[in-house]
């Protein structure tokens with residue numbers, strides 16, 4: 001059984017059961033608090049009884065409805081040099097608005113925003129655009145990116161977010177260049193904890209939300225490396241009542257999707273836990289979930305790493321050589337164990353995201369007195385790792401970018 005991975009999206013119609021992805025079968029009940037200005041407040045929502053119409057979603061979101069010309073001005077006519085990144089749905093541009101009135105401000109003044117402009121080919125992505133508004137318009141948490149507004153005008157579909165100055169975790173882990181220095185062990189653990197808290201919040205929210213596209217490019221970082229999840233286009237409400245899963249067309253990003261989800265289309269919160277395990281492994285190893293540029297046998301990170309991770313004496317082979325000397329043996333092993341647990345083939349065996357958060361809290365830097373011993377350092381600095389460092393430092397490798405798409409089994 002093979003998996004055909006299409007590079008780019010084709011997501012229109014991804015919505016299973018005839019609904020919007022994430023536009024649920026339940027009513028949304030907002031709590032009425034204005035949480036917009038607070039980064040520490042958390043709001044729960046959702047739990048709907050009937051699917052909401054597009055109008056209801058847009059109205060109930062409390063987001064600003066921008067005109068296309070406002071966003072064109074805010075981004076200086078979508079100037080190519082203000083592109084922050086490109087994804088499967090389109091490009092993301094830097095722009096400026098007034099912090100209080102949210103009116104467009106002179107470029108360079110006011111509050112910085114990130115404007116995602118969807119490609120206009122045949123309204124592809126409209127459902128994901130709406131799902132983003134449905135979820136981020138309702139859910140507020142310090143570890144979810146803040147959606148400020150949207151634009152729906154003729155064929156234009158845009159989303160306006162708070163600007164995340166440090167960009168995506170993907171860039172910090174895999175981009176080479178002077179701006180992207182290798183992220184330290186403690187920052188990686190900090191980001192892992194923040195992202196885990198975001199997922200735990202979604203899973204615990206009154207209506208369980210399954211994120212479904214957890215990957216390093218969807219973890220955005222603020223100036224203090226606080227992690228925030230973005231991209232709810234593929235999110236779905238979790239099972240209700242005594243149902244164990246929701247059935248979906250298989251969507252996501254190859255390399256991150258849980259095996260049982262790929263083979264059955266049955267989606268549970270444990271599918272997200274698996275994806276979290278993949279991302280944690282990427283953070284520990286500095287390797288991409290899927291990398292065709294690696295030698296045969298190393299293309300799939302999980303398959304390659306699993307035998308090492310479960311061996312106490314060999315798990316160091318998986319660790320990123322650029323982290324040498326930054327972590328204690330105990331902590332590294334604990335983090336590796338956590339990844340193994342999240343990647344368990346049997347979903348029930350995987351920890352909940354709350355449990356993941358607990359373990360990661362113990363791995364934060366506060367009182368680490370047992371920094372890497374000389375012995376540990378030596379183990380890491382073996383011939384394999386030095387060779388890898390040199391290759392990676394050259395920055396010449398062309399990595400294929402994983403992107404969300406339908407995943408066929």
Ligand SMILES: Nc1ncnc2c1ncn2[C@@H]1O[C@H](COP(=O)(O)OP(=O)(O)OP(=O)(O)O)[C@@H](O)[C@H]1O
Nearest residue numbers: 084085086087088092114161163164168217403404
């Ligand atoms: N709010 C933001 N602030 C700063 N940079 C952002 C923001 N949102 C997105 N970006 C940048 O733009 C890039 C593209 O984002 P986008 O969500 O469109 O695609 P992606 O997550 O990389 O891939 P996919 O299409 O699979 O979701 C991100 O990887 C990030 O570098």
Ligand SMILES: [Mg+2]
Nearest residue numbers: 087217218231
């Ligand atoms: Mg994204």
